[in-house]
Amino acid sequence: MKVFLTGGTGFVGSEVLRQLVAAGHAVRCLVRAGSEGKLAVREGVEVHRGDATEPDTLKGALAGCEAVVHLVGIIREFPGKGITFRKLHFEATRNMVAAAESQGVNRYLQMSTNGTRENASTPYHRTKWQAEEAVRASSLAWTIFRPSLIFGPGDAFVNMLADMMRKLPVLPVIGDGKYRMSPVAVEDVAASFVKALTLPDMVGKTFHCCGPQSYTYDEVLDLIGAALGKQHVPKLHHPVFLMKPVVALLESFPAFPLTSSQMTMLLEGNECDPKEWAEAFGITPAPFAEGIRRYVKP
Numbered sequence: 001m002k003v004f005l006t007g008g009t010g011f012v013g014s015e016v017l018r019q020l021v022a023a024g025h026a027v028r029c030l031v032r033a034g035s036e037g038k039l040a041v042r043e044g045v046e047v048h049r050g051d052a053t054e055p056d057t058l059k060g061a062l063a064g065c066e067a068v069v070h071l072v073g074i075i076r077e078f079p080g081k082g083i084t085f086r087k088l089h090f091e092a093t094r095n096m097v098a099a100a101e102s103q104g105v106n107r108y109l110q111m112s113t114n115g116t117r118e119n120a121s122t123p124y125h126r127t128k129w130q131a132e133e134a135v136r137a138s139s140l141a142w143t144i145f146r147p148s149l150i151f152g153p154g155d156a157f158v159n160m161l162a163d164m165m166r167k168l169p170v171l172p173v174i175g176d177g178k179y180r181m182s183p184v185a186v187e188d189v190a191a192s193f194v195k196a197l198t199l200p201d202m203v204g205k206t207f208h209c210c211g212p213q214s215y216t217y218d219e220v221l222d223l224i225g226a227a228l229g230k231q232h233v234p235k236l237h238h239p240v241f242l243m244k245p246v247v248a249l250l251e252s253f254p255a256f257p258l259t260s261s262q263m264t265m266l267l268e269g270n271e272c273d274p275k276e277w278a279e280a281f282g283i284t285p286a287p288f289a290e291g292i293r294r295y296v297k298p
Contacts, residue, residue: 001197002026004062004105006052006096007071009038011154012111012147015190016069017041023194028065030058052092058099067107067197070096075124075156076259085127093131097138108140109193114148114208114272115265122261132206143202145192145277147209148270151288152186153295160257161224162296170234174243175267177218177235182210182271185286192281202280208272212285217266223289227296240267 003020007013008029020027021041028046029039036047050057052072062068074088093110100108116128135142151158164171189209196202215223218235225233243263251259274285 001067002028002065003197004028004030004048004065004068005071006030006069006092007073007111008040009035010071011152011156012150012186012189013071014040014154015152015186016071016193017045019187019190019194020069021045025194025197028061030061052096053087055095055098058095060103062099062103062105065103065105067109068096068100068105069109069193069197071111072096073111073113073128075262077123078254085123086130089124089127090130090134094134097134097140100140101138106141107197108135108138108142109196110135110142110144111193112144112146112206114146114210114270115268116146121268122264124261124265141200141203143196143204144206145189145196145209146206146272147184147189148211148272149181149183150186150189151183151291155186158183158224158292158296161221162228165221165225165228165230165233166298170236171221173217173221173235173237174263175237175240177221177237178216179267180214180216180269180271181220182212182214182274183220183288183291184209184211184274185288185291188283188285191283192277195281199281205280207277207280208274209277210272210274210285211288212274213287214271215288220288224292224296226289227293229298 003025005027008017017040028048030050031047032051033049048061072092077084112128112132116125118129120126221233247258247263248260250256278285
């Protein structure tokens with residue numbers, strides 16, 4: 001099958017691209033000019049220079065393709081640079097849906113996120129919902145995936161925390177650290193995208209993708225610490241009411257690792273039951289503790 005892939009230079013996209021090629025699919029990647037070198041696989045992969053937020057660059061881009069895998073997304077806004085959730089989540093999806101419909105590509109796979117809902121408290125989740133609605137309203141044979149926190153080599157979250165543990169004597173924790181998450185392996189998420197291409201029964205369905213276990217945030221820190229060879233991870237819990245104004249004050253600085261929206265989502269938790277997704281795609285979700293030991297090193 002010939003697949004048009006967006007977001008192929010990103011963390012998840014790199015793994016999806018590797019698995020698509022390994023499965024024998026022909027892939028055409030939408031890549032912004034100058035970013036070709038970030039592709040995890042180059043041999044046999046076509047490059048279409050363009051941008052999902054610019055409809056004119058998508059004209060004719062999908063010619064000859066049989067499916068679209070749309071992964072474009074961001075975890076943080078930079079409005080001054082024109083990087084917003086609405087633009088990268090909703091508008092980019094709307095453009096890709098329109099391109100698929102007008103260019104005769106019927107099969108469409110969409111990356112969303114766990115926690116997405118219409119009246120969500122953060123713009124991240126709201127714009128992901130708006131993107132889903134654009135997909136559901138289309139004439140396409142769609143499937144939507146909603147992963148929890150994704151871990152794997154090159155991830156941002158686990159590697160950031162591991163780096164903090166290497167440098168800091170005590171780890172700051174917002175609130176009581178009891179909010180929960182079900183981290184899911186990037187290889188498992190990518191595998192479900194690849195398998196969905198040839199499974200017609202998945203059309204019109206939305207899948208929540210989570211790992212086999214749920215952990216508190218404190219437990220996640222302890223597991224990362226264990227992968228680093230630490231017997232104990234000292235933690236300093238800060239009251240939420242004290243942290244909110246601090247984060248609001250500092251979030252405009254790109255080097256500050258947290259935004260108000262990210263803090264809200266962290267405190268909400270990020271867990272789900274992976275059973276339906278895992279059974280549908282024949283996946284045995286990889287355990288978080290074992291998975292991070294592959295790439296988190298002292």
